[in-house]
Amino acid sequence: MVSRPLAVLDAARRLGIRALGPMARPLLGARDARVMSFGVIGLLVAFVVAIVMPAWSIGVGTVVLGVPHVISDVRYLVVRRKLARRVSLYAAVAIAVVGTTMGYGLRAALVGACVAVAFAEAGAGRKALVLAGLGTLFAVASQNRYLADLVYAHAHNLVALVFFVVFARNAGKKAFVPIALFAVGALFLVHPVGLSAIASAGGLSRAPATLPLGELAQQLAPTVEAGLAVRLVSLFAFAQAAHYVVWLRLVPELDRGSDRPRSFRQSARALARELSPWLVAFFALGTLVFVVWALVDLAGARMAYLRTAFFHGYIEIAAFAIFACEGFPKRDRGPLPAAAAIGTAPSSASPAS
Numbered sequence: 001m002v003s004r005p006l007a008v009l010d011a012a013r014r015l016g017i018r019a020l021g022p023m024a025r026p027l028l029g030a031r032d033a034r035v036m037s038f039g040v041i042g043l044l045v046a047f048v049v050a051i052v053m054p055a056w057s058i059g060v061g062t063v064v065l066g067v068p069h070v071i072s073d074v075r076y077l078v079v080r081r082k083l084a085r086r087v088s089l090y091a092a093v094a095i096a097v098v099g100t101t102m103g104y105g106l107r108a109a110l111v112g113a114c115v116a117v118a119f120a121e122a123g124a125g126r127k128a129l130v131l132a133g134l135g136t137l138f139a140v141a142s143q144n145r146y147l148a149d150l151v152y153a154h155a156h157n158l159v160a161l162v163f164f165v166v167f168a169r170n171a172g173k174k175a176f177v178p179i180a181l182f183a184v185g186a187l188f189l190v191h192p193v194g195l196s197a198i199a200s201a202g203g204l205s206r207a208p209a210t211l212p213l214g215e216l217a218q219q220l221a222p223t224v225e226a227g228l229a230v231r232l233v234s235l236f237a238f239a240q241a242a243h244y245v246v247w248l249r250l251v252p253e254l255d256r257g258s259d260r261p262r263s264f265r266q267s268a269r270a271l272a273r274e275l276s277p278w279l280v281a282f283f284a285l286g287t288l289v290f291v292v293w294a295l296v297d298l299a300g301a302r303m304a305y306l307r308t309a310f311f312h313g314y315i316e317i318a319a320f321a322i323f324a325c326e327g328f329p330k331r332d333r334g335p336l337p338a339a340a341a342i343g344t345a346p347s348s349a350s351p352a353s
Contacts, residue, residue: 003265003268006263006264006265006268007265009264010263010264010265013263013264030172030174030259031171031172031175031253031254031259032171032172032173032174032175033172033174034253034261035168035171035174035175035178035250035253035254036174036175036177036178038245038249038250038253039175039177039178039181039245039249039250040177040178040181042178042241042242042245042249042250043178043181043182043185043241043242043245044181045241046185046237046238046241046242046245047185047189047238049237049241050189050234050235050237050238050241051189051194051197051198051201051203051234052201052202052203052206053202053203053206053207054198054203054207054213054216054233054234054236054237055203055206055207055208055211055212055213055216055233055237056206056207056208057237057238057240057241058211058216058233058236058237058240058302059208059211059294059298059299059302060294060298061237061240061241061244062240062302062305062306063290063291063293063294063298063301063302063305064287064290064291064294065244065248066287066290066305066309067283067286067287067290067305067309068248068283068287069243069244069247069248070283070309070312071271071275071280071283072247072248072251072252073247073312073315073316074275074312074315075271075274075275076167076247076251076252076255077163077315077316077319078315078319079274079275080255080274081319081323081328081329082329083319083322086116086119086322087119088115088116088118088119088120089116089315089318089319089322091112091115091116092112092113092115092116092314092318093112093311093314093315093318094112095108095111095112095115096108096109096111096112096113096311096314096317096318097310097311097314099111099112100310100314104145105145105148105149105152106141106148106149106152107138107141107142107145107148109313109314109317109318110134110137110138110141110317111138112314112317112318113134113317113318113320113321114131114134114135114321116318116321116322117130117131117134117321117322117324117325118131120321120322120325120326121325121326122325122326126325127325130321130324130325133324134321147223150220150222152313153220154220154232154235154236154239156243156313156316157236157239157240157242157243158239158243159243159313159316159320160242160243160246160247161179161182161242161243161246162320163246163251163316163320164178164179164246164250164251164254165179166323166328167250167251167254167255168250168254169328171254175254178245178250182238182239182242185238186235186238186239189231189234189235189238190231190232190235191231192227192231194231194234194235195227195230195231198230198231198234203234204230208298208299210297210298210299210300211298211299211302213230213233215299216233216236217229217230217232217233220232220233220236221233252267286308290304290305
């Protein structure tokens with residue numbers, strides 16, 4: 001049932017590659033050029049939408065791309081890094097989730113990360129250094145609990161950029177162009193000129209009926225003046241979209257074994273193999289539920305997603321703490337046949353890692 005639509009997408013992609021002719025060669029053979037191209041295109045679209053309709057960007061982006069990006073998060077940080085076998089990671093996330101239900105929020109996540117670090121495969125000195133960092137963050141968060149959780153809500157989007165740098169550390173220089181582009185776009189949005197651009201583009205009034213810009217400002221920037229609050233909402237929309245671009249498009253490119261691209265069918269088979277078809281189907285159903293819900297009540301669907309998927313941010317914190325102790329594991333660089341790389345291989349071909 002799924003293979004036929006994917007075959008259509010592969011056929012459309014082949015036509016697009018043939019239409020591009022020689023211009024497609026760098027994208028087919030160079031990972032850094034492909035990451036740069038997809039990153040630049042994705043961020044430019046995200047930047048424009050964050051100015052023209054920031055509220056729509058936040059609402060629709062969350063319910064449509066939220067669940068798929070959680071899948072990617074789990075896949076590339078936990079499954080492919082072999083953290084799924086560690087009881088300490090599950091304990092860390094459980095502590096964070098239970099603590100959050102009790103009102104501790106970010107502080108509970110930091111305590112959970114300390115548990116993960118305690119069982120990390122690293123020397124006592126390295127563990128002590130990471131634990132000291134986590135303890136400092138805990139102390140800062142304890143000074144103003146509400147502000148700490150609010151800052152974390154914004155910083156969570158930027159964590160994806162940190163992981164992008166980690167994944168791209170061995171890629172070519174072109175792969176880091178999206179980081180520079182994001183920095184320029186973010187500075188523009190927080191500058192007063194950003195408010196003028198949003199107002200001129202109609203972004204102040206263009207919003208879903210159930211998710212007005214004013215409500216988002218109260219959620220994301222409740223303690224600042226109105227003009228800065230609007231700019232911070234727009235910045236959040238841009239950063240959230242960048243977060244999704246990184247996890248859904250750039251990290252999969254960077255973490256694949258071969259430098260050559262992969263067909264849609266190969267990507268689907270690799271996903272099902274690594275996470276199991278049942279888990280993929282469960283997440284797909286979850287996405288469908290939130291999308292249908294959003295057609296009736298976008299704000300309600302968004303909040304339901306946030307309450308359901310908040311745990312994945314705690315996975316990132318625990319994983320980051322473990323990697324700070326042990327170093328970041330290398331990816332598997334398995335070979336991929338050149339024919340299969342552009343979707344011309346038969347559907348029975350074995351997917352790359």
